[in-house]
Amino acid sequence: MSDQINDSRRSFLSKAAVAGSITIAPGVFLHQTAQAKPDDQAVSNKTRWGMLIDTDKCAKGCTGCVDACNSEHGLTGNNRPESDTQYIRKVSLVEKQTKHEISLPMMCQHCETAPCVDVCPTGASFKREDGIALVDKHICIGCRYCMMACPYKARSFVHEDVENQTLSAPRGKGTVEACTMCVHRVDKGGIPACVEACTNDDHNAMVFGDLNDENSEISKQLKKHGGKQIRADLQLNTGVRYQGI
Amino acid sequence: MKKIEYTKIKGHSIPYYGLLGGLGFTILLGLLSTWYMEHNGHHVTGMTNQIVWGMPHVFAIFLIIAASGALNVASIASVFGKKIYDPLSRLSALLAIALLAGGLVVLLLDLGRPDRLIVAITTYNFKSIFAWNIILYTGFFAIVGAYIWMMMDHNMYKFKKKVGLLAFVWRLILTTGTGSIFGFLVARSAYDAALMAPMFIIMSFAFGLSIFILVLMAAYNWTGRELGDAVIARLRSLLGVFVASVLYFTIVYHVTNLYITEHHGVEAFILRDGGIYTNLFWFGQILLGGLLPLALIYAPGVKTCRTTLGAICTMIIIGGMCQVYVILIGGQAYPMEIFPGYEVSSSFFDGMVNSYSPTLPEIILGISGMAVSMLLVTFAIKVLSFLPTSLADSIADPHAAK
Numbered sequence: 352m353s354d355q356i357n358d359s360r361r362s363f364l365s366k367a368a369v370a371g372s373i374t375i376a377p378g379v380f381l382h383q384t385a386q387a388k389p390d391d392q393a394v395s396n397k398t399r400w401g402m403l404i405d406t407d408k409c410a411k412g413c414t415g416c417v418d419a420c421n422s423e424h425g426l427t428g429n430n431r432p433e434s435d436t437q438y439i440r441k442v443s444l445v446e447k448q449t450k451h452e453i454s455l456p457m458m459c460q461h462c463e464t465a466p467c468v469d470v471c472p473t474g475a476s477f478k479r480e481d482g483i484a485l486v487d488k489h490i491c492i493g494c495r496y497c498m499m500a501c502p503y504k505a506r507s508f509v510h511e512d513v514e515n516q517t518l519s520a521p522r523g524k525g526t527v528e529a530c531t532m533c534v535h536r537v538d539k540g541g542i543p544a545c546v547e548a549c550t551n552d553d554h555n556a557m558v559f560g561d562l563n564d565e566n567s568e569i570s571k572q573l574k575k576h577g578g579k580q581i582r583a584d585l586q587l588n589t590g591v592r593y594q595g596i
Numbered sequence: 597m598k599k600i601e602y603t604k605i606k607g608h609s610i611p612y613y614g615l616l617g618g619l620g621f622t623i624l625l626g627l628l629s630t631w632y633m634e635h636n637g638h639h640v641t642g643m644t645n646q647i648v649w650g651m652p653h654v655f656a657i658f659l660i661i662a663a664s665g666a667l668n669v670a671s672i673a674s675v676f677g678k679k680i681y682d683p684l685s686r687l688s689a690l691l692a693i694a695l696l697a698g699g700l701v702v703l704l705l706d707l708g709r710p711d712r713l714i715v716a717i718t719t720y721n722f723k724s725i726f727a728w729n730i731i732l733y734t735g736f737f738a739i740v741g742a743y744i745w746m747m748m749d750h751n752m753y754k755f756k757k758k759v760g761l762l763a764f765v766w767r768l769i770l771t772t773g774t775g776s777i778f779g780f781l782v783a784r785s786a787y788d789a790a791l792m793a794p795m796f797i798i799m800s801f802a803f804g805l806s807i808f809i810l811v812l813m814a815a816y817n818w819t820g821r822e823l824g825d826a827v828i829a830r831l832r833s834l835l836g837v838f839v840a841s842v843l844y845f846t847i848v849y850h851v852t853n854l855y856i857t858e859h860h861g862v863e864a865f866i867l868r869d870g871g872i873y874t875n876l877f878w879f880g881q882i883l884l885g886g887l888l889p890l891a892l893i894y895a896p897g898v899k900t901c902r903t904t905l906g907a908i909c910t911m912i913i914i915g916g917m918c919q920v921y922v923i924l925i926g927g928q929a930y931p932m933e934i935f936p937g938y939e940v941s942s943s944f945f946d947g948m949v950n951s952y953s954p955t956l957p958e959i960i961l962g963i964s965g966m967a968v969s970m971l972l973v974t975f976a977i978k979v980l981s982f983l984p985t986s987l988a989d990s991i992a993d994p995h996a997a998k
Contacts, residue, residue, distance in 0.1 A: 417943075433644035437944050444938040457934075457942070466783060472726035473719040492716050493708015495648040496726050502783035504932055504944060507645050508708060511637030524637050525708030581934060585782055596935075 388538050399482040399590065400532055401562040402546065403569045403578050404455060406595035408556035411454040414441055416557065419548030420458075423533065424520040429511060436507035436522075438530040439545055444596075453596060456545065456557070459484055459505040459530035460581065461590035467497035467506065467529075476527075482562075482590050483532045491526040498527060502582050505529050532590075562590065600683045600992075601985045602748075605819050607978035612818075619971040626964020629957035630705040638708065641958050646950035647928045652706035655962025658803065658920045659699030659969065660733075660774055661796055664767040665804020667692035667740065669831075671767070674760030679994040680830055683984040684812070685760075689744045690982050691808055691973060692767075696736060698969030702962055725776045732770040739763045748981070771797045778923065785862040786927030791852070795845040802838040803916040805831065806909035811973060813902060815983060824989035825900055832905055836893040839912060843886045846919075858936070865930045865949070866922060873926035876918045885915010925952055 388394070420426070420439045428435040439458040445451070461484045467476040468484065475491035478484050486497075498506045506529040513522045519535035522528055533543035541547075546557040560569035572578075578592030605612075633641055643650040669688035673681035681688075704710050717734070720727045743763045746756040775796030781787040809831050816823035850867065853859040866877055889908045898904040929950045934940065940947030977983055984992070 429639070431639055432943065433646060433945070434639045436645075440942050440944040440946075442935075442940060442942040442944075442946055444935055444940055446938055448937070453938075457944075457946075466781075468721075469723050470726060470780070471721050472724045472730060473715055474721035490712070490715050490719055491709065492712045494716075494726065495708070496724075496777075498645070498648040499928075500781055500783055502932070503934060504646075504946065508638065508648060510639035510644075525634070527708070 388540070390538075394479050394481040394538075396480040396482075397563060398480075399562040400461070400537060401482065401560065401569055401590040401592065402532070402543070403558045403560075403572055404591065404593050405556045405558075406453050406455045406593055408554050409454045409456065410552075410554055410556075411443070411452070413454075413552065413554065415548040415552045415554070416456050416545035417441060419544040420530070423517070423544035424531075425513075425515045425517040425522070427515055431510070434508075434510040436509060436528060438507070438528070455593060455596070457503065457505070457581075458545075458591070459501075459532070460503050460587070461530075461532060463588035463590070465587065466500040466502065470496045470500040472496065479534075483534050483537070484529070485531055485534065486527055486529065488521060488523045488526045488528070491523075493525040493527065495527060501529075502585055502587070598991050602686065602981035602983060603985045604979065604981050605815070605977050605983065612974075612978075615974055616971065619967045619974065622960075622967035623964050623971065626702075626705070626961050626967070629960040629964070630710070632957050633706075633961070634710065640955065642953045642955050643958075644950070644952075646945050647925060647952040649924060649928065650952060651954035651958035652702050652961050652965075654917065654921050654924055655965050656699045656702040656706070657774065657924065658917055659695050659702070659965055661771060661800045661920070662803040662807050662916075663692050663695035663699060663800075664736070664771045664774075664797075665800030665802065666695055666808050667763060667767050668801055668804055669808055670743070670760065671764040672834075674757050675764045680827060680992060683987060683992055684808075684827070686744060686747050686982045687812065687815075687977075688808060689740050689747070689763075690976050691811055691969075692804070693737060693740050693744075694969040694972035694976070695804070695807065696733060697972060698965040698967075700733060701968050702965035705961060706958075725773060725780050729770075729773045729777065732766070732773050736763075736766060736770055739766050767800075768797060771800045778927070783932060784927055784930075785859055785933055786866070786923070786930060789849065789852075791845065791849050795842075795849060798838065798841045798845050799916065799919065802835065802842050802912055805835050805838055806912040806916075809835065810906060810909045810913075811970075813906060815977065816987065819983075821983065822986045822988040824987055824992055826989045826993035826995075827987050828902065828905065829899070832893060832899075832908075835908070835912070836890060839886060839890050839893070842919075843882070843890070846881070846886075858933075861933070862927075862930050866926055870926060870929070870949075873922050873929060877922045877926075880918025881915050881922060883915075884911050885918060889915070928952075 417439050424438060426436050426438065439456050442455055442457045444453040461482055465478060465484050468478050472494060473490045473492055475487045476497050477487060495508055498508060506527050508527050509522055509524050512524050516522055536543060542559045546559040549555065549557040558569045558572060560567040562570060564570060573592060576594055578594050579596055580589045580592060641650060667688055669681050670685035672678045673685045704713060717730060740763050743759045746752045746759045772793040775793035778787040779790055779792035850863060853863045866873055868874060889911050892898060892904055892908050929952060931947050931949060934946065
């Protein structure tokens with residue numbers, strides 16, 4: 352009797368484990384996120400966070416990643432496109448010779464040798480050990496030299512009072528800001544909002560992961576298919592790579 | 597050449613107080629403009645996420661360039677031993693400090709967070725040329741201040757030459773730093789050139805001397821002091837050399853870019869298709885700031901005409917402002933080449949020529965920086981003996997006593 356119960360329990364548990372694995376697997380294996388880091392533990396350069404974007408999968412006209420980013424960081428805008436902040440934008444490209452069309456998301460490329468970090472007079476622009484470029488809003492004086500220096504136009508200046516701030520993304524009038532690679536999520540073992548939105552929309556054009564971990568999905572894909580840097584001539588060793596350009 | 601006597605100006609007249617009041621009022625308007633821009637945020641200016649540096653920076657950079665150039669007159673006297681410039685040295689050093697102060701005030705008041713000045717001067721990233729500039733500016737004030745002291749204090753006079761040499765070297769490094777703010781920018785096609793540093797140095801020679809001549813003539817005219825033709829003729833011919841040199845560097849910069857295919861786009865934009873920038877380049881920078889002054893400097897018949905010289909200096913200053921505007925705003929207006937070989941479009945104005953319309957508060961802030969400089973000079977020559985009592989040929993010209 353007890354053996355029968357054990358058999359049935361074993362069978363139930365193993366089926367549940369399989370079902371559970373199928374449910375959780377995409378989150379674990381496709382995105383290859385790191386384990387949540389304890390708050391008191393410093394980031395280390397053993398990890399280099401990066402992103403791989405497959406432009407062939409990036410749907411024209413889709414702004415899922417942009418909408419998710421805006422919502423995540425409370426970027427409501429003031430209907431002034433020239434001065435409103437954009438962390439991520441969709442860029443349409445047409446090759447002049449062949450007329451080949453490409454659509455891709457563009458954001459801070461989290462360069463290893465970031466020009467924004469080099470030029471910042473106070474050190475407000477800085478890089479974490481794990482490769483994420485950030486702005487320390489407490490010591491940014493709003494000189495905008497980093498915006499002059501960024502080769503990707505990835506940074507925005509906060510031109511007016513900000514409202515509806517989210518707890519995880521503090522902003523401030525008169526300082527410069529940009530994509531944080533959703534550092535608040537990443538530090539808790541999550542993935543950036545844009546990548547999550549792209550996956551949820553079933554486009555799967557964006558992969559996030561550790562470039563230093565050769566077993567991560569991003570490293571495997573980069574090894575197999577390659578990935579280009581935008582403005583590779585500048586040799587900035589960007590954390591964001593693209594396929595199909 | 598007789599012994600030079602320096603005296604303070606009286607500064608009791610109604611026009612003097614009128615001048616102080618006018619400059620003070622302009623500064624007040626500048627402060628109000630700053631309050632308006634900082635209170636509302638920079639969206640009330642013409643500056644955007646595409647044109648991140650605007651009119652205040654044009655004024656600030658012009659004044660900072662001119663500041664180091666204004667010191668040249670003193671350097672020629674103490675470093676190169678040209679005696680005729682010696683009586684002009686005190687004013688030269690004073691003007692240098694005043695122009696730098698005016699430029700820095702504008703730069704500071706345009707920051708997103710000007711209240712964080714203390715952060716800017718205490719927290720340094722030593723890889724940043726901007727941080728180096730902050731140190732260079734502070735050092736310039738200290739060194740040129742000491743230079744004035746050496747010139748004015750008989751006990752310290754023996755150190756004048758050494759401090760003058762230090763000031764000269766420092767000013768060269770300072771303008772190298774200013775030019776390198778642009779020279780070090782790899783991202784934008786219009787910048788990223790080592791030539792920027794020496795070009796800014798030669799620009800400083802021309803802009804600084806123009807302002808110096810105008811201030812000198814105004815100060816002597818308005819105080820009824822004698823200013824002889826010998827000094828004026830020397831400054832005038834020096835100005836000619838400087839203006840020609842600016843033209844030379846401009847030609848080298850553009851010809852080099854025209855040779856390099858990847859820069860053809862930005863060159864076509866500035867030289868041919870850029871609308872306002874093309875017009876400012878050809879009519880402002882080249883014609884008004886270069887060719888016309890050059891022609892007038894060497895034209896026969898007007899060689900001793902002070903009005904013509906005043907007009908020449910004004911043209912060089914306006915042309916210089918145009919040059920800084922074309923470099924600064926034109927360089928940002930031209931779309932950044934993120935994807936060479938592609939037609940680019942996005943919600944963030946990628947691939948588009950960026951538009952910029954300076955607003956009144958920005959312009960007032962810039963002008964108020966000039967007012968700060970002039971107020972400092974106007975006040976300083978009243979409280980300290982910066983000006984020779986007379987610069988008549990019999991006194992100032994080393995060859996006149998023969």
